[in-house]
Amino acid sequence: xxxxxxxxxxxxxxxxxxxxxxxxxxxxxxxxxxxxxxxxxxxxxxxxxxxxxxxxxxxxxxxxxxxxxxxxxxxxxxxxxxxxxxxxxxxxxxxxxxxxxxxxxxxxxxxxxxxxxxxxxxxxxxxxxxxxxxxxxxxxxxxxxxxxxxxxxxxxxxxxxxxxxxxxxxxxxxxxxxxxxxxxxxxxxxxxxxxxxxxxxxxxxxxxxxxxxxxxxxxxxxxxxxxxxxxxxxxxxxxxxxxxxxxxxxxxxxxxxxxxxxxxxxxxxxxxxxxxxxxxxxxxxxxxxxxxx
Ligand SMILES: C[S@@+](CC[C@H](N)C(=O)[O-])C[C@H]1O[C@@H](n2cnc3c(N)ncnc32)[C@H](O)[C@@H]1O
Numbered sequence: 001x002x003x004x005x006x007x008x009x010x011x012x013x014x015x016x017x018x019x020x021x022x023x024x025x026x027x028x029x030x031x032x033x034x035x036x037x038x039x040x041x042x043x044x045x046x047x048x049x050x051x052x053x054x055x056x057x058x059x060x061x062x063x064x065x066x067x068x069x070x071x072x073x074x075x076x077x078x079x080x081x082x083x084x085x086x087x088x089x090x091x092x093x094x095x096x097x098x099x100x101x102x103x104x105x106x107x108x109x110x111x112x113x114x115x116x117x118x119x120x121x122x123x124x125x126x127x128x129x130x131x132x133x134x135x136x137x138x139x140x141x142x143x144x145x146x147x148x149x150x151x152x153x154x155x156x157x158x159x160x161x162x163x164x165x166x167x168x169x170x171x172x173x174x175x176x177x178x179x180x181x182x183x184x185x186x187x188x189x190x191x192x193x194x195x196x197x198x199x200x201x202x203x204x205x206x207x208x209x210x211x212x213x214x215x216x217x218x219x220x221x222x223x224x225x226x227x228x229x230x231x232x233x234x235x236x237x238x239x240x241x242x243x244x245x246x247x248x249x250x251x252x253x254x255x256x257x258x259x260x261x262x263x264x265x266x267x268x269x270x271x272x273x274x275x276x277x278x279x280x281x282x283x284x285x286x287x288x289x290x291x292x293x
Contacts, residue, residue: 039084042099047179048080049102052095059102059110070095104154107179108147114168115144118210118234121263122283123151129259129288130206130232132157139204139224141195142211146172148234149188152208153180158187160204162195199224209233214240215247222251227293236284244287253289260285 042048042062050058050068060068066077073093080089085100102110105120118126126148132138134156143149143161149172152159163169169190176188195209196216204225209217214233221231231253235241241258248256261283265276 041082041084042080042101044077044081047102047107049100049106050075050097051100052097057106057110059106104150104179107175108150111145111147111175111178112171113145114165114171115142117145117147119147119283121261121280122234122286123148125259125261125286126208126232126234127151127155129286130208130230132206136205137203138206138208139199139201140208140210141217142168143172143190144168144210146175148208148210150176150179153184153187157206159189160201161188161190162193162199163190164192164194166192195220205229207231212240213243215243218244218247218251218253222291225291227291229291231287231289231291233287234284235287236282238285241285241287248287248289252292254292256287256289258285258287 044062044064046062048060048062050060052058052070052072058068060066060077062077062081064078064081068075068077068091070091072095073091075089075091075095075097080087080099083089083099087099089097089099091097108117108120108123126132130138130152132152132155136155136157138152138157138159139162140149140152140159141162142165143163145168149159149161153176161169161172163172169192173185173188173190176184195211196213198220199217202224206229207217207221207225209231210233211217214235218231225231231248233244235244245256245258262279262281264279267274267276
């Protein structure tokens with residue numbers, strides 16, 4: 001059983017032509033290169049994050065005629081379109097929302113899901129453990145809802161993903177296109193295949209797994225991963241980790257380690273400064289190794 005964070009809501013992802021968009025418009029990816037650090041008004045066709053006064057978060061695709069319906073009245077998209085990030089807008093019944101472009105983390109927590117995603121608290125460390133960067137060739141299985149794929153693609157990786165389920169593969173591909181833009185799909189090749197049966201592609205720099213029985217893929221890795229290449233696997237249960245570790249040693253991996261990431265938030269308000277009462281105690285274990293020759 002995997003931990004499930006309270007979900008926000010992603011509304012209106014139906015692709016609509018961006019009314020004001022031109023071919024030069026930036027994709028919805030909110031990362032902005034240093035030389036573009038100017039105020040870019042939010043536009044129709046872009047995703048926007050709306051945060052209400054109770055800190056509830058909603059991701060909406062802006063359209064010229066769109067209306068965001070809430071329990072506290074409706075909010076016209078045109079009140080956001082053309083305005084800078086951080087603007088405060090009010091619903092028809094006076095509920096105040098702050099509007100920003102969503103981060104990747106905001107998108108992952110609100111996007112439509114097929115399979116359970118890996119959460120941002122683990123995705124960040126996975127990027128470092130697997131040393132993901134521009135041009136790195138990654139074999140990923142399964143792709144699920146595409147949360148981890150999106151983070152690796154945004155870091156510049158080229159991914160070949162094996163996924164068992166057609167609906168999940170389609171969902172992952174759609175999520176990648178929605179957030180990173182269609183151009184990112186050129187670096188994202190998802191195949192409907194069972195990774196337990198083997199890996200037909202070659203010359204990978206990394207293997208990243210999030211599947212129920214990762215130890216069944218490990219015997220296939222040495223022909224597909226270059227020597228020195230990195231392996232990272234996410235598993236919710238420690239019994240899975242033990243099997244993975246045994247199999248890694250048997251097949252000839254070195255530098256094997258397992259990490260669990262605990263994330264404790266703090267309450268800071270006046271004299272009340274303490275850890276929050278609630279925290280996510282467990283999500284999964286991250287096992288990393290390198291292929292020896
Ligand atoms: C937990 S989900 C992956 C979630 C993904 N990491 C994300 O962040 O969105 C696991 C996925 O692995 C797929 N899967 C399970 N066994 C598989 C196999 N043997 N080969 C390929 N995909 C598999 C499932 O269909 C499911 O989509």
